[in-house]
Amino acid sequence: MARAGIILAAGMGTRMKSALPKVMHEVAGLPMVGHVIQAMRGAGVERIVVVTHKAGDAVRAFAEKMGAESVIQDPQLGTGHAAACAAPLLKDFAGTVIVCYGDMPLVTSATFDASFASQAETGMAMIGFRPADSGAYGRMILDRARLLDRIVEFKDANAEERAETLCNAGILAAATKEFFYWAGKLDNNNAQKEYYLTDVPSLAKADGVRCAVIEADEVEMMGVNSRAELAKAEAAMQVRLRAAALKNFVGLVAPDTVHFSHDTVLEPDCAVEPYVVFAPGVTVRSGARIRAFSHLEGVEVGSGAIIGPYARLRPGTVVEEDVHIGNFVELKNTRIEKGAKANHLTYLGDARVGAGANIGCGTITCNYDGFFKHKTDIGAGAFIGSDTALVAPVKIGDGVMTGAGSVITKDVPANALVVTRAPQVEKPGWAEKYRAVKKAEKAAKAAKKP
Ligand code: UD1
Ligand code: CA
Numbered sequence: 543m544a545r546a547g548i549i550l551a552a553g554m555g556t557r558m559k560s561a562l563p564k565v566m567h568e569v570a571g572l573p574m575v576g577h578v579i580q581a582m583r584g585a586g587v588e589r590i591v592v593v594t595h596k597a598g599d600a601v602r603a604f605a606e607k608m609g610a611e612s613v614i615q616d617p618q619l620g621t622g623h624a625a626a627c628a629a630p631l632l633k634d635f636a637g638t639v640i641v642c643y644g645d646m647p648l649v650t651s652a653t654f655d656a657s658f659a660s661q662a663e664t665g666m667a668m669i670g671f672r673p674a675d676s677g678a679y680g681r682m683i684l685d686r687a688r689l690l691d692r693i694v695e696f697k698d699a700n701a702e703e704r705a706e707t708l709c710n711a712g713i714l715a716a717a718t719k720e721f722f723y724w725a726g727k728l729d730n731n732n733a734q735k736e737y738y739l740t741d742v743p744s745l746a747k748a749d750g751v752r753c754a755v756i757e758a759d760e761v762e763m764m765g766v767n768s769r770a771e772l773a774k775a776e777a778a779m780q781v782r783l784r785a786a787a788l789k790n791f792v793g794l795v796a797p798d799t800v801h802f803s804h805d806t807v808l809e810p811d812c813a814v815e816p817y818v819v820f821a822p823g824v825t826v827r828s829g830a831r832i833r834a835f836s837h838l839e840g841v842e843v844g845s846g847a848i849i850g851p852y853a854r855l856r857p858g859t860v861v862e863e864d865v866h867i868g869n870f871v872e873l874k875n876t877r878i879e880k881g882a883k884a885n886h887l888t889y890l891g892d893a894r895v896g897a898g899a900n901i902g903c904g905t906i907t908c909n910y911d912g913f914f915k916h917k918t919d920i921g922a923g924a925f926i927g928s929d930t931a932l933v934a935p936v937k938i939g940d941g942v943m944t945g946a947g948s949v950i951t952k953d954v955p956a957n958a959l960v961v962t963r964a965p966q967v968e969k970p971g972w973a974e975k976y977r978a979v980k981k982a983e984k985a986a987k988a989a990k991k992p
Contacts (some may be wrong), residue, residue, distance in 0.1 A: 545637055547587040551565040551738045590781070594614055595616070626725040629726070639718040640713065648763075666714070668755055671758050680694065684708070695733065780801065789810075794815035824844045830844065837853075839854070839855065841859065855985060865880070876890045884905070887904050896923065918938075921942060926938070927946035930967040
């Protein structure tokens with residue numbers, strides 16, 4: 543059966559006190575709504591509609607980037623009303639629809655899959671969970687057959703209903719056509735005067751369609767409403783990503799100190815030392831080692847390479863096999879070819895470093911003139927002396943040597959030595975004489991004081 547999805551994301555998330563819509567806050571470097579979209583895709587959901595606030599331009603742009611559609615809900619009349627806003631796009635969809643909130647970044651494809659499977663048997667399915675603190679979640683009341691009788695929102699619940707520990711996570715699977723029929727029949731006779739998605743199962747029941755409830759993990763079902771909950775979701779996601787890396791044979795000696803992004807690719811048998819941050823877009827090949835306190839973003843690290851400690855690799859960088867990048871080296875939009883080395887205190891931006899080249903301590907590519915970026919090209923086997931400034935655009939031929947402290951402004955042909963240093967001036971005994979004069983001046987000044 544074909545699968546469609548609706549993600550509710552029209553709330554402004556006032557409890558975050560942020561200019562950014564709540565669902566755009568990131569977990570492991572991806573907006574929360576992106577995690578929900580990805581989990582739906584993983585469960586074979588082919589059409590995904592994100593329901594947004596009229597001021598949710600950022601959410602709509604992001605949804606489009608992720609290949610999802612979007613609609614505007616205006617005004618916000620409740621979760622049932624929000625889901626019904628997807629009707630113009632999906633009402634003729636021949637298949638099953640799943641509804642989920644956009645603030646559940648830990649939800650997995652497996653849970654969506656299980657919901658669809660259960661829906662296929664029973665006609666409708668929802669996900670329940672038993673959190674340590676049931677708080678203000680909607681309570682799920684089951685009948686003797688363990689099917690859903692009704693959901694009671696916390697604000698509408700009596701003491702007995704509030705004592706129920708099974709809570710509504712906010713995932714519902716149903717036949718699309720029927721779903722929109724029931725969503726259109728909802729009323730708002732409740733404490734919040736809202737059209738509740740959670741009343742759909744009762745309408746279905748009245749029409750003879752029963753709703754099964756699957757219990758899922760508390761952590762996975764967590765909804766994020768505040769900064770504290772966002773931090774909690776991030777921590778839980780990091781636990782998940784670290785465990786996956788270890789399972790994939792990545793050498794993590796202090797996994798709790800390594801920070802991952804949702805898309806970090808670490809091949810088996812690479813090693814990551816403590817306190818490394820992987821921002822989005824990183825791939826590390828087998829046999830590479832990322833040493834402590836390094837920060838990587840948008841880079842590919844080849845096998846046998848050693849990065850850090852204290853290295854910063856920025857987007858657009860490719861480090862080939864057996865390259866060594868040492869402490870306080872920053873690379874941006876730069877390709878370092880096989881076996882080259884930049885071991886200390888260097889900035890290379892918009893550059894290519896040929897195979898086997900050696901970049902001395904303190905080397906800098908002057909790649910920006912205040913208006914434009916320019917390229918630096920360093921040939922294979924070049925030896926760049928310490929503290930060389932390469933003023934781009936500039937091309938250093940294969941095998942060139944540059945003298946320490948040189949400022950290179952013109953292209954240098956292969957195998958040349960280039961030095962731009964001022965000649966050395968030497969004055970024998972000068973320093974000794976200078977000290978004697980100054981010492982005498984100081985003594986005379988002290989003698990004058992009353
Ligand atoms: C909802 C459920 C509750 C469940 C809980 C799980 C309802 C009525 N209640 O309560 O049973 O236990 O989630 O976390 O569904 N939204 C819209 N438009 C609206 C209202 C909400 O798009 O008009 C979106 C929000 O952006 C949010 C999601 O729907 O992503 C859930 O809304 P929220 O107000 O957080 O619902 P809860 O009160 O937490
Ligand atoms: Ca919520």
